Amino acid sequence: MTTEERIRLQKQLVETIGLEYEKEGMQPVASRILALLMIMDKECFTFDEIIEELRISKSAASVALKMLQLRNNVEYITFPGDRKRYFRLKRVDPYHIFEESRRKMQLNIENIGKILALKANPNAPNNQFLKEIKQMMEFFIESLDQLKEAYLNRHNSSNFSS
Amino acid sequence: MTTEERIRLQKQLVETIGLEYEKEGMQPVASRILALLMIMDKECFTFDEIIEELRISKSAASVALKMLQLRNNVEYITFPGDRKRYFRLKRVDPYHIFEESRRKMQLNIENIGKILALKANPNAPNNQFLKEIKQMMEFFIESLDQLKEAYLNRHNSSNFSS
């Protein structure tokens, strides 16, 4: 495979994976930027390179980048004597990936708790069902924490920025 | 707490939990219906009861209910000699909750695979990072499957409709 061929395929992949991020609820421009930073061989893009590569406006890039930094997906570095920001993927501890789904599930557990607390008959079929869901989620979160420990023990040699 | 008081609090909870479902991407009307079916003591609502309780139009209710049934969140039953549909929460196996996150993660793993396959230098920092993420997700999915088994073994006395 020639280099040009590879780059063409990479740009194609930016579009497909960008679309998938969109389906998961991320904004179109932010999805494309994140995909770009993951897929291309170049690991640091300047603001101008991003807007040029993706053909988006400065404002769209600015807003999306702010959001991606807030979400901890992207960071930038600078070099002395160079005002440009070099944006790149933020490399967080891999287990951080699960933090969001853990948070969501925790919220769900609390909600089910609130629902059950207001029920007249705690043993009605729906409530039995809700209780099972809650138990399953509690079991899952517990296991998640154990998994995290197990993973960290196995990989304690890695050095990431938190 | 009096019954009226409880019902008032339940209706309030329908609104708060409905809003949370909205934030997760569900449509407003569908969110309210789902919350209603989870929260109120009445376990079966007719179409008319739903539109009356939530003050929504027939069309909005129709569209939202179709969607909720498609998503496997709601089902309806009928009674002989009664044309009305009685909508209620669909009580699926609790571990079905995890199937979606498993699917998502599997997709992610495949995407990272595609990304890595197109890279010029597989050992560049970003790619090391992507590999770690991928490994973590693989480790997690494997564990998930074990968890599911463990859970099913512990709770094999329950009887759900699949």
Added chain:
DNA sequence: ATTTTGGTTCGTGTAGTTGCGAACTAATTA
């Protein structure tokens, strides 16, 4: 002091989403 560089913020147009009422359908009842 003025211009250039590297962005950010604001106001606007456009596309997409949502929910309503009206019109419709299919089954039942009168």
Added chain:
DNA sequence: TAATTAGTTCGCAACTACACGAACCAAAAT
């Protein structure tokens, strides 16, 4: 056969999200 019931579908208006360009700002270069 006509009217009622139980919903569905359609067309439209209101609202929302998004991305653009223009204006703006702060730092550096000229």
